[in-house]
Amino acid sequence: MDANTLYENLKRIQQAKGYYFSQDRAHVMGLMEALLLNKERYGYMVCPCRLASGDREADKDIICPCVYREPDVREYGSCYCNLYVSRAWNEGTIPHEYVPERRPPEKMMF
Amino acid sequence: MTSEPIKIFSLSTCSHCKSTKKFLDECTIQYEFVDVDLLAGDERKAILEDVRKFNPKCSFPTIIIGEKVIVGFKENEIKEALGL
Numbered sequence: 001m002d003a004n005t006l007y008e009n010l011k012r013i014q015q016a017k018g019y020y021f022s023q024d025r026a027h028v029m030g031l032m033e034a035l036l037l038n039k040e041r042y043g044y045m046v047c048p049c050r051l052a053s054g055d056r057e058a059d060k061d062i063i064c065p066c067v068y069r070e071p072d073v074r075e076y077g078s079c080y081c082n083l084y085v086s087r088a089w090n091e092g093t094i095p096h097e098y099v100p101e102r103r104p105p106e107k108m109m110f
Numbered sequence: 111m112t113s114e115p116i117k118i119f120s121l122s123t124c125s126h127c128k129s130t131k132k133f134l135d136e137c138t139i140q141y142e143f144v145d146v147d148l149l150a151g152d153e154r155k156a157i158l159e160d161v162r163k164f165n166p167k168c169s170f171p172t173i174i175i176g177e178k179v180i181v182g183f184k185e186n187e188i189k190e191a192l193g194l
Binding site: 027030034037038048049050052098100101103105 | 121123124125126127128146147158162166167168169170181182183184
C-alpha cells in the first residue's frame, strides 16, 4: 500500500466519524509515509510522533488513531500530530495551538 | 544570535521534529540531534534517562538551547531562545 492509498482509505472512514485530515497536505502525506514505515518496523501503525516500545500491548493506546485523539481534538481542535483535526481547525476559526502530550509518562515502557 | 549549543532529542518519524530541524536549517543554525527511535538497548535507555532529566514527559522533540528546554515545535519560543 502506498501513502496515497492509505490517505484515501483513512479519509473516507475517519471523515464519517467527524475527524478530518489537516489541510496541510505535505504534512499529512509525511505522516502517511511514517505510519506505513512504522507498520513495517513494528507490525502496527504506531503514532509517528511518539516513541514506540515495539510491544503491541504496551503501545495499544498510541496505535493510530490513538486514544488521545478524541480529547485532543475536542480541546485543541487537533490530535497530537496535527494529522486529524476538527472542521474549525481547517477553517481557521480557532487558533492552531501546540497540542501537549496527553499520554501519561508511566505508560512508556523501556 | 545565540552561540549556545543546541541539541534536539527527536524521532525520525515525527513531523514536529522534522519541522524543528527544517526551521533551524533554514536559519543556518548548527545543532546536534539524536533520533531516539533509531537507537536500541542500553544506548536507548541511557539517552531516555537524559531526555527525562530535561522533559519528564519524555515527549519529542525535546530541544535544548543552552540552559533553556523547549518541548515541541514552538517556533516563537525557539526564536526567542535563539535571540532571533
